[in-house]
Amino acid sequence: MRVIRDSAVARRPLRHSHPRCHSERSEESQTLALGRRERRVAPSVIPAEAGIQSVRTVRRVLWARRRTAALIVVALIMLALPSAAAAHGGSLVYSGDRGPYQIRAFAILNEGWLDYSIDLRELGSGERVTDAQVSIMALTPDGLLGPWEAIYTGTVYEMIERAPDDVDWTIQVDVSGGPGPITYAHRLRITPGTWIGPTVAIGVAFVLAVAAHAYNGRKRRARARSRQERVAAR
Helix, strand or coil: CCCCCCHHHHHCCCCCCCHHHHHHHHHHHHHHHHHHHHHHHCCCCCCHHHHHHHHHHHHHHHHHHHHHHHHHHHHHHHHHCCCCCCCCCCEEEEEEEECCEEEEEEEEEECCEEEEEEEEEECCCCCECCCEEEEEEEEECCEEEEEEEEEECCCCEEEEEECCCCEEEEEEEEEEECCCCEEEEEEEEECCCCCHHHHHHHHHHHHHHHHHHHHHHHHHHHHHHHHHHHHHHC
């Protein structure tokens, strides 16, 4: 008979334990492994209302950005038109039909310079006339000035000349070439700053509209975030 002298070895548990203990440990191990697997693959549960609010918020943000971009594009188009207050020539000083032409004239007086521009179009089609020769003269209290040639700039025929601070002239415009020759005249009464008011008003109104739109957008986004936080806290 073999005698076990080492007490530590004698106290070591036997390798083969009771079958019932072995089955209980196996079941416990399987349960823990299954729990870990479920935690890895279980999807996060998001309330349906929170998901709907998120989609609505994204749609509102996209719609707000589109409206802001549309406002900017419209403003740029308005400022690019010859009839806008800040276009070549500024304030509208004459409008009428003469012969085969539809005519609109604009003027700016700024720091001793007169900028006089003519939007010249065909009367029937409304298309711009680009091949005309335009000559301008001015009857002033000091006598006749000119003639000056107005150069086509791509949208209007423009003339820039020195002028006094207070202009009260009679302008005569001679047009040749194009659909036909014409002459028209009108009184030009303009002082420094007469074109600034409408331009500043348009610019300020546009800036205020964009600022109000951005402010309302921020308020809507803040309310949407607050609703999402309340839904998530439930």
